[in-house]
Amino acid sequence: xxxxxxxxIFTLMPLSIYAEPALELPPMVITTSNISEHxxxxxxxxxxxxxxxxxxxxxxxxxxxxxxxxASNLSFRGAGGQGMLTLDGVPLFSDFVxxxxxQRYSINELExxxxxxxFDGSSNSSRTLGGAIHLKTRQxxxxxxxxxxxxxxxxxxxxSAGAGLTSELGNFSAVVGRSDIFSGISEAQNGIERDEYxxxxxxxKWSKNFNKGELDASLYFVKSKQDIDGPGLLPDKTxxxxxxxxxxxxxxxxxxxxxxxxxxxxxxxxxxxxGFTQDQQKMKTTAIKPxxxxxxxxxxxxxxxxxxxxxxxxxxxxxxxxxxxxxxTLNVPxxxxxxxxxxxHGELRLEKWKFxxxxxxxxxxxxxxxxxxxxxxxxxxxETTNVWAKGGTGYRQPGVSELFHSSGNTNLQGxxxxxxxxxxxxxxLLDTEISVSSYYQNYQNMILFLFDPTVGVRxxxxxxxxVFGTEIQxxxxxxxxxxxxxxxxxxxxxxxxxxxxxxxLPEHQGLFWNELQLFQPLKMRVDLTFHDAYWFDxxxxxxxxxxxxxxxxxxxxxxxxxxLYLRGENISNxxxxxINNFSFNSAAAYFGLQTGF
Numbered sequence: 001x002x003x004x005x006x007x008x009i010f011t012l013m014p015l016s017i018y019a020e021p022a023l024e025l026p027p028m029v030i031t032t033s034n035i036s037e038h039x040x041x042x043x044x045x046x047x048x049x050x051x052x053x054x055x056x057x058x059x060x061x062x063x064x065x066x067x068x069x070x071a072s073n074l075s076f077r078g079a080g081g082q083g084m085l086t087l088d089g090v091p092l093f094s095d096f097v098x099x100x101x102x103q104r105y106s107i108n109e110l111e112x113x114x115x116x117x118x119f120d121g122s123s124n125s126s127r128t129l130g131g132a133i134h135l136k137t138r139q140x141x142x143x144x145x146x147x148x149x150x151x152x153x154x155x156x157x158x159x160s161a162g163a164g165l166t167s168e169l170g171n172f173s174a175v176v177g178r179s180d181i182f183s184g185i186s187e188a189q190n191g192i193e194r195d196e197y198x199x200x201x202x203x204x205k206w207s208k209n210f211n212k213g214e215l216d217a218s219l220y221f222v223k224s225k226q227d228i229d230g231p232g233l234l235p236d237k238t239x240x241x242x243x244x245x246x247x248x249x250x251x252x253x254x255x256x257x258x259x260x261x262x263x264x265x266x267x268x269x270x271x272x273x274x275g276f277t278q279d280q281q282k283m284k285t286t287a288i289k290p291x292x293x294x295x296x297x298x299x300x301x302x303x304x305x306x307x308x309x310x311x312x313x314x315x316x317x318x319x320x321x322x323x324x325x326x327x328x329t330l331n332v333p334x335x336x337x338x339x340x341x342x343x344x345h346g347e348l349r350l351e352k353w354k355f356x357x358x359x360x361x362x363x364x365x366x367x368x369x370x371x372x373x374x375x376x377x378x379x380x381x382x383e384t385t386n387v388w389a390k391g392g393t394g395y396r397q398p399g400v401s402e403l404f405h406s407s408g409n410t411n412l413q414g415x416x417x418x419x420x421x422x423x424x425x426x427x428x429l430l431d432t433e434i435s436v437s438s439y440y441q442n443y444q445n446m447i448l449f450l451f452d453p454t455v456g457v458r459x460x461x462x463x464x465x466x467v468f469g470t471e472i473q474x475x476x477x478x479x480x481x482x483x484x485x486x487x488x489x490x491x492x493x494x495x496x497x498x499x500x501x502x503x504x505l506p507e508h509q510g511l512f513w514n515e516l517q518l519f520q521p522l523k524m525r526v527d528l529t530f531h532d533a534y535w536f537d538x539x540x541x542x543x544x545x546x547x548x549x550x551x552x553x554x555x556x557x558x559x560x561x562x563x564l565y566l567r568g569e570n571i572s573n574x575x576x577x578x579i580n581n582f583s584f585n586s587a588a589a590y591f592g593l594q595t596g597f
Contacts, residue, residue: 034117034390034421034437036473040138043107046525046553047565047592049150049158049179051102051113055133056529057511058115059471059489060439062504063102066582067185069197069226071101077118077130077439078467078493078505079417081447082399084128087135088218088257090275091125091325093295093401096408097447097459101251104222108148108160109175109203111138118421118439119374119392125275125301125323127362129394129417129443130467137218139205140164140173145597148177152567152590155182170208170215177201186243187229189581193243195227213262220255230285240581247285254278267306275299279401294330295401299323319345323360329404337400339364354378367397367414384427391420398447402459407449409459416444423471431477440468442496450538464496481517486510495538506534506546525553536580547576561596 038054048054052072055063062075074080080098083091087105094100114134116124126132141164150158160177181197200223207216230244254277261271277297284290303321310316321343328336345358359373374392381387397414404410423437443465450460469492475485488510493502509531517523529549536542552568566589573587 034388034423036115038113038115040107040111043110043113044594047555047563047567047594048107049103050107051105051133051135054107054113055102055115057487059473059487059510060117060469060491061115061131061133062506062509064504064578065102066579066584067187067195069103069181069184069195070187071095071099072103073504074098074100074102074133075130075505076128076132077441077469078465078491078502079128079130079415079441079443079446081128081396081415082401083126083132083396085133085135086124086126087220087255087277088137088275089125089134089259089273089301090255090257090277090299091127091297092253092255092277093279093297093399095251095281095401096405097402097449101224103179104199104201104224104251104253105135106160106175106177106179106201108146108162108177109138109201109220111136117437118419118441119376119390119394125299125325127394127396129396129415130441137203137205137220138162138173138175139171139207140175141171142166143596144173146594147597148592148594150590150592153569153588154184154585156180156590157182158592170206172204172206174204175202184227185583185585187582188241188243189577189583190234191229191241191243191583193227193229193245195229197224197226199224213260215258215260217258218256221253223250223252225250228283228285231287234581244285244287249281249283251282252280267308269305271303271305273299273301275301291406292331293401293405296328296330298326313351315349317347327400329400332400332404335400335404337364337366337397339397352380354380362395362397364397370395370414370416385424387422387424389420389422393418396447398459402447405459407458412447412459413445413461415447415461417441429476431483432475434472434474436470436472438468438470440466442466446502448502462495462502465493465502466496467491467493467502482514484512484514486512500538500540501535503535503538503540506531508532521557523555525555527551542580544578544580545576547574547578548572549574559595563594565592565594566590567592 043054052065055061060077063072065072074084075098082094085092085100117131140162145163148160158179162175164173179199184195184197186193186195203220205218226249228247228249229241230247232242234240257273257275259273261269263269280294282292301323303319306318308316323341323343326338340363341360343360347356355377357375362370372393372395374390376390378386378388394417395414398412402408403412419441421437421439425435427433445461445463446465448462449457470490472488477483490508491505492507493505495502511527511529513527515525532546534544536544549570550572552571553565555563555565557563569588570585571587575584575586578584
């Protein structure tokens with residue numbers, strides 16, 4: 001039965017990288033040299049239902065989702081893995097190696113989405129090597145209450161509501177919602193069966209300020225159930241993915257955290273965060289016996305910040321602390337692992353110069369002790385232009401979801417990287433922004449899915465891979481009623497030993513968008529997303545075709561707090577297969593209403 005595990009992977013993980021049912025994307029905001037941030041107002045403005053569309057704006061962040069209810073494969077500058085997503089500082093479990101169900105994180109519940117590139121794992125709870133995505137749950141105020149309804153193609157219904165309350169006990173907020181796809185397309189390329197999907201989600205947040213400190217806590221819950229397909233014989237008598245009326249998958253996730261900080265003095269702030277997350281999956285198909293796995297993570301993160309005003313034009317800060325994470329799989333005895341990571345970050349500002357450095361020491365009994373570091377410099381050339389450079393190393397040991405899942409591998413080794421990047425950010429006009437960067441990363445023992453002759457595809461280590469690329473992000477307002485943007489990424493990812501391309505990573509991908517205010521209450525946005533051809537396999541024998549797609553949004557403002565919208569996804573109806581033998585959504589349309597009170 002083990003040989004069927006290869007097909008289970010594809011049920012939950014589309015391995016091709018850029019099957020974009022991508023929609024209209026929010027404006028890019030560059031907050032520092034290698035960080036971009038999307039605030040809730042920007043996310044809401046383009047009426048995206050979840051993270052799948054948002055993350056496709058990032059040039060070197062690869063995202064794939066086959067049918068609308070399938071999980072998404074994430075890879076940042078070639079690397080992925082457990083912890084690539086964090087929620088309120090708590091690292092999230094991936095379904096498999098770099099695979100996340102992004103539709104389970106509703107935009108209505110997020111305050112911001114921050115994307116940090118390359119070397120930032122020393123200063124947060126994520127340890128992934130190419131970059132990370134940090135989600136922050138929404139803190140609603142009393143005047144932020146809302147209702148949101150959406151329906152459309154594939155018999156889709158989405159509803160959510162949220163409210164905030166302020167009292168002497170602090171600020172409270174809650175968001176609840178449900179999504180249903182009653183007639184989703186079959187996952188199998190040649191399938192005709194309609195698959196159903198349902199999801200319930202809820203979040204709550206509390207915060208309170210004190211004289212010299214503050215406390216905040218958050219809770220996130222999501223549970224989904226869906227039909228899945230399974231392995232079988234194709235019409236040409238080869239083995240592949242076919243309709244399966246017995247295929248079922250459920251996934252339940254809890255994320256909770258409590259955070260407090262206190263000013264011990266004018267130049268010493270101390271903070272402590274306690275976090276917990278649990279992910280439970282249950283699955284069955286006709287050819288695969290019922291399978292269940294429950295992963296847990298406990299986290300404690302202690303930080304101490306010391307701002308130092310050395311002179312009028314010279315400022316510095318030192319941040320030191322310890323991050324500890326304990327993971328375990330409840331279904332597997334002796335599966336627990338604990339990582340204790342002391343870390344230090346320093347920053348120095350000299351007028352137009354900024355220097356930073358950080359280091360982290362990972363201590364673990366199974367995978368040994370490892371030290372990583374990064375150094376960077378940022379120079380402001382003018383009020384509108386700054387340049388930066390950064391370099392360093394990274395290390396990530398495999399997580400329990402990568403080790404003990406049916407598609408996992410208990411023999412995985414930790415992966416490491418070294419490299420650097422340079423870039424420039426230019427704001428020539430108030431509404432014009434251009435950011436260009438180039439990077440190089442060498443990965444040792446990169447964790448990804450590899451072909452195994454005994455069980456098919458499973459998690460493995462690629463001994464040596466070289467990845468280099470260029471990222472361009474830009475936007476410009478041409479007039480009061482017209483603005484546009486271009487985001488483009490070039491990436492070359494090759495196996496350093498045989499010089500073949502790493503699978504599922506196209507060299508070119510991008511987004512070109514235009515937004516028009518047709519008249520005062522009505523605006524329109526048109527997106528063109530594209531990626532070139534790439535390889536399905538490490539031997540570079542099976543190629544995925546290039547795929548341009550067009551998406552459109554029409555939005556009408558009824559009142560200052562009420563909007564009607566019509567969103568068209570893949571209206572060009574490009575159904576180019578992004579996963580070998582797997583389907584892709586056709587043209588779809590959704591009508592929605594969002595109102596505040």
